Amino acid sequence: MDTIDAIKTRISTRAFLDTPISQAEVEEILDIARFSPSSSNLQPWGTVVLAGDSRKAATDLALNTLMKNPAGEADEFPVYPDNLPQKYQDRRAGVGKAMYELMGIERQDEAARQAWAVDNFNFYGAPVAIFFTIDRVHGRNQWASLGMFMQTVCLVAHAKGYGTCMQEIWAMVRNSLHSHLQLDDKDVIYAGLALGHPDKSKAVNSLRTEREAVSGFSQFSGF
Template sequence: MSVAETLKQRISVRAFTAEPVNAATLRELLDTARWSPSGGNLQPWKVIAVSGTAKAAVERVALETLMKNPAGEAGDHPIYPEGLTEPYRTRRYAIGEALYAKLGIPREDKAARLRAMSRNFQFFGAPVGLFFVIDRSMGHGQWAHLGMFMQSLALVAEERGLATCMQEAWGMVRQSLHAHFELPEHELLYCGMALGHADRSAPINQLRSERAPVEEFAVFKGFD
């Protein structure tokens, strides 16, 4: 499978089978992803992988935290900026509605939508959960490098027949996870990722988000 084919095939999988992913396979994925671009070779990423009882413990932390505060924990790194402008607001709304349509959940069924959202904190049934940590002293450039690393990991997983879902939703319980993992103060947990084998029969995994055409985001200058 080419890089282009892998990139176009990858989707955010939101339903996984119970088939396990062993530590050796995960180590191989990380061993490849570590060759991602890194300005100044800082390699500003740290990964915490959980499975089995460790994953269950993390899921309990999220449940207990959100039962106390369903809106999540406040912080200085919100998932989305306040007052999201166009075209970003419409894009976010459209993918949300498409997702719930695949699940057969109407807009007025708030309880069902909340239950669907809560699946984030069970890694959508995936056997492995990954968390990405960065040093608080890092700037925007290093955050971009962390994103490149995550993208590389997702593509390598896809190549191996595995599936992933990048999960910024874990930012809603960032402070509780920081304490749970006993991270030092200078480290910040950014987000999570579900990793496993996709349940190909699940309707939600038929969802493919749209992308703007090249003409909408690129400007060509100086070409013949």
């Protein structure tokens, strides 16, 4: 698969087969992704890779934490600003609507929506979970480099035939998860990633999200 194909055909996978992935396979993906660029080559990323009981324990931790506090933990790094402009609210709602439609979940079906959120915390059934961390000393420039690294991980995984889904939902339990994983105080968990073999029989994996045309987000000059 060439780079352009990889970029254009990667999608977020939200239903996985339970086919296991070995540590060596994950290491191979990370070993390639580490060539991702970063500002001044700081390579500000860290990963915590979980499988088996460790992966299940992260899911249990999240569900137990949210049982006590369904709104999620107070978060130092909110996923969205309070005043998210309408354009972005529309895009966010658009992907949610398209996804629920594909799965046949009605807007009012709270139970089905809740089950879907639980599945998010279950890494959509993926056998491997990766949490991305960054030293809290870093500001937004280094967080951008972490994002590039995450995209590289997803592209490498996709090129090798795996599916991925980045998961910001873990921000809801960022603090408990930090303690659970016994991370150093200096580190912050940014997001999770589900990694596994896509279940191609599931409709949700056929979701192709829309993108704005280049003319909508670019200015050109001097050509």
